[in-house]
Amino acid sequence: MKSKLHLLEKIYQIAKNNPQNILLPEADIDQRVFEASIKLANLEICNVCVIGKSKSLLEKYKKANFNKLERIQIFDMDAMNQDIIRYANDLYLKRKKKGMTQKEAFNLMHNINYFACSLLKDNKVDGVVTGATFTTKEVFIPAIQIIGAREKDHKISSYFIMLLNQEVYYFADCAVNINPDPKTLANIAIDTANSAKLAGLEPQIAFLSFSTNNSASHESIEKIQKAVKFAQKKAPKLIIDGEMQVDSALIPEIRNRKYPNSKIKNSANILIFPDLNSGNIAYKLVERLAKSKAAGPILQGLKKPLNDLSRGCSTQDIIEISALTAFESINKLG
Structure with a gap:
């Protein structure tokens, strides 16, 4: 954005x-x-x-x-x-x-x-x-x-605001939940979207994976697919899609080929990582190699x-x- x-x-x-x-x-x-x-x-x-x-x-x-x-x-x-x-x-x-x-x-x-x-x-x-x-x-x-915690059985999570030139992205969760289950992953996405809206963003949420639109089969992908369904059901007004690879999330031309029915328009601005390994590695890579500004982690749920x-x-x-x-x-x- x-x-x-x-x-x-x-x-x-x-x-x-x-x-x-x-x-x-x-x-x-x-x-x-x-x-x-x-x-x-x-x-x-x-x-x-x-x-x-x-x-x-x-x-x-x-x-x-x-x-x-x-x-x-x-x-x-x-x-x-x-x-x-x-x-x-x-x-x-x-x-x-x-x-x-x-x-x-x-x-x-x-x-x-x-x-x-x-x-x-x-x-x-x-x-x-x-x-x-x-x-x-x-x-x-x-x-x-x-x-x-703000809500019973609602886990605390975190996000980073990534500023790359004039582009703004929210990365979650990069600091708290090691291996979130589908419902937790869905709540992380919704909580992050609500935080982003308050800062003036129009959330477009991509659940990230090594697979795009069922291109691979694995239990880790099934977790993400369940999380997408949970999130879409709980917050039907949000633009939520996945699972998808990060290039599909960010580049419309690639997404149109790999995931032609995706709800995301242009580039996703909220990237939801499947676990803490991927989220923490990703934000630090973008921060160090792309010289992005990483503001966070910001906790949500307390x-x-x-x-x-x-x-x-x-x-x-x-x-x-x-x-x-x-x-x-x-x-x-x-």
Whole structure:
């Protein structure tokens, strides 16, 4: 899809016009996050929130020649003991049937990701961006335990926004579900389409495979075909098709030969990968070899917006994810 205005620029502008409180828990422990907090505050993309000791963090900002300290809100855990006790008790009550003790809950609440998720659940912040120094597991477990999924039995998934010149594509799922079953794959497609529509895209969804229109036979292809049927039944107004190879999804001339009855017109802009291997490999290949901009992963399916950074992220990546998290909050997405 041709974008008249860079998609991220649109999202930045929406975020600036509707300031959200976005928490960067790692600002005091990672230089990239610290620098991102300053740039986000200077650009006024969001109201920046951080976790750390107030006195030392304020000195750190002053040493960085940042003099707009009123734009940074610091959550000092040492000064929030009553909140920590309350959050720990809430976690214990929620998890005690699974064997968690009060002591374990209290100790966990001193982990900044557990504390950050509790601040989000308590509406003290509108979104959380973390993971620069943590594994995905270390981000996901507190998010699931404290924030929870938006719908029962509806799995959390992710997408990347891929920007190649003026072309915009959504890739899913590239970060969360290792081998989704047909219903999960269908929900990933629908959730991603809903996210894309809010950003101004008209979704054209292609379920990808090594086969196009029954050109091969294998149980992995049958999974994709079932997912297509589930998605079409659940969201009949969306343009959804597959299974198809990526060249058929993107190039009309090839698709017309291989899949003449396809519902997709022009080029698909939402590409649904059959598993995490293919999705993760694909986005990184496009990012590195085609020099595409990859913004994400953006999580979908949580009750509130929280996003997991790559440990290899740059300061600019953190700024972009923060803006996208603000955008999710504005649109009441998790």
